[in-house]
Amino acid sequence: MTKPALLVMDVQQAITERVPDPGYTPRLARAVAAARAAGVPVVYVVVGFRPGHPETRSSPMFSGLPEGAFTEGDPGAAIHPDVAPEPGESIVTKKRVSAFTGSDLDLVLRGGGIGHLVLTGLATSGVVLSTLRQAADLDYRLTVLADGCGDADPEVHRVLTEKVFPRQAEVTTVDDWIAGLS
Template sequence: MDPRKTALLLIEFQNDFTAEGGAQHAAVQAVMRQTDMLAHSQAVAAEARRRGVTILHAPISFAENYPEIPAEPYGILAGIVQSRAFRKGSWGAGICVEMSPQEGDIVVEGKRGLDCFASTNLDFILRQRGIANLAIAGFLTNCCVESTMRSAYERGYRVVTLTDCVATLSPEEQRASIEKNFPMFSLPLAHGAFLAGLEPARAAA
């Protein structure tokens, strides 16, 4: 893959997921530890950035009292409301220090649901930059990562899902998504294999 035509999308690396005291951290910490996904995500972001890959951050946030969500939410959005997670301006909604945006990174604004394409200008950004290859990392494996993966696949991007840079609520859900669903709509790769597939000579050009 040509780094100049490749983007790395980092979904919801926010304190509410990644940090002790985060509203959703206890729910995902076991799977995070299982694959050391935060350290792997740091490593892949740093090296991909160095090679000229476009780095995009896609945090989610809601106004106080969650007016963007239906009055009687269900499913994953109900869990967000109940735990008071991802409130705009709160510590929990902030991108964690380990994955802080660096100079040249792009923060995608407007994410309010599961699919990163649905309520943002992500597709516009990717096409304006001539991106053909989209690698995805973050939370939750079987929710926002998978929803975004499917949308990217439908839009004609060459999609890579970074199997050791994602986490969800249980090992069973993690395994089912990676083994059964990821291969249908993406190229599932560990972060090292993704980096090995970049073209270093062209990245330096």
């Protein structure tokens, strides 16, 4: 069987503040706790830049970030405390929307013998979509925890999780995924 890892993507303070669902981070915390209990590695993916944001200058999406945003020391860049990493868990910093772009995620995963990604994160139409597409092209097996993802547009979230993602991934809920771990 292909070894899984739970990816917790872009669940950073400045991003989670925009999520209207107050149950999101507690629900995701249950998935993280269950993964740890089952011996499934938890890998955190965060967006982060150098001071002055030299990596963003060519990016229409990121070039407008305020000075200091998502740099070391920015409180908004911190992983939400409900799902904070434990010592020894990998934190991968990315420079674009996909968790793979501008990061060493593929090296971390392959080095750990990971071939099955369980995707969670914010936003469904951003990091989750981009990572799913790139991971599929890299031949990873994929699961998406639909309620472990969130988007500012509930209809976009619904269409992606019900119509688009099932073409390349198993789509399930946090509770159903946890039940399958035992």
